[in-house]
Amino acid sequence: MNLQMLGTGNAFAKKYFNTNALFYVEGRTVMLDCGITAPLSLYQLNKSFNDIDALLISHIHADHIGGIEEFAFQMKFVHKRKPLLYVPAVLVERLWEFSLKGGLLQDEFYSLDDYFEVKLLHEGAAAEIVPGFKVEPILTKHIPNKPSFSYFINESFFYSADMLFDRALLESLIERGCRVIFHDCQLSSPAAVHASIDDLLTLPEAIQEHVWLMHYDDSKDEYAGQTGRMRFVDQHRMYNFE
């Protein structure tokens, strides 16, 4: 499985773009989250939305879903194809009603299904969304009463969406065979809706070695050498994890 981040920054980052990912698996491309900066990042990689086979989303904040209107319009009117959209069932109505409907609703096109082949995911139920790419949605804490999902991929790779520090979850994933943890972080403390670097530094080094940090702000370079055994993920770099 190859992985390339469209961006590695937080919601307000200008240098690193929004934390969104491209997974390349057996000839297919899965996008995990499509934030405001995703269209420009794809352009910089010389890619188009037509290269995306499936979109998977974590939660409803613009740095994770703000690029979907352009994705939908381009697929319908430029590429004339309906891509797969994998969305946790609990998010599907609010994704349309509270976010996308304002731009996408028009005569003849009344719902998400008019733009995407919508497939629902359920918490804790692993689903192979393209061959060789199995995702287990895990409901993780982010904003009170606002569902947000992280994904355990192929039982070996954990991708946090936006989540508060959860030591017990990370320990249980390692016990289940997780070897790579891509985790959102907040560089400064205290963190209210993410995991802070200080939180993550309380993990034993044996777990820190598996942790790659993403969703950081534009002051990231000031934190070089202050992240224990944890490494920062770089935008647009190709990573291979088997």
Ligand SMILES: Nc1ccn([C@@H]2O[C@@H]3COP(=O)(O)O[C@H]3[C@H]2O)c(=O)n1
């Ligand atoms: N209760 C909240 C809600 C939001 N925020 C900030 O807004 C950002 C929205 O995108 P995010 O990536 O979830 O990070 C959130 C916080 O920076 C915050 O700090 N506290």
Ligand SMILES: [Zn+2]
């Ligand atoms: Zn975010």
Ligand SMILES: [Zn+2]
């Ligand atoms: Zn968020």
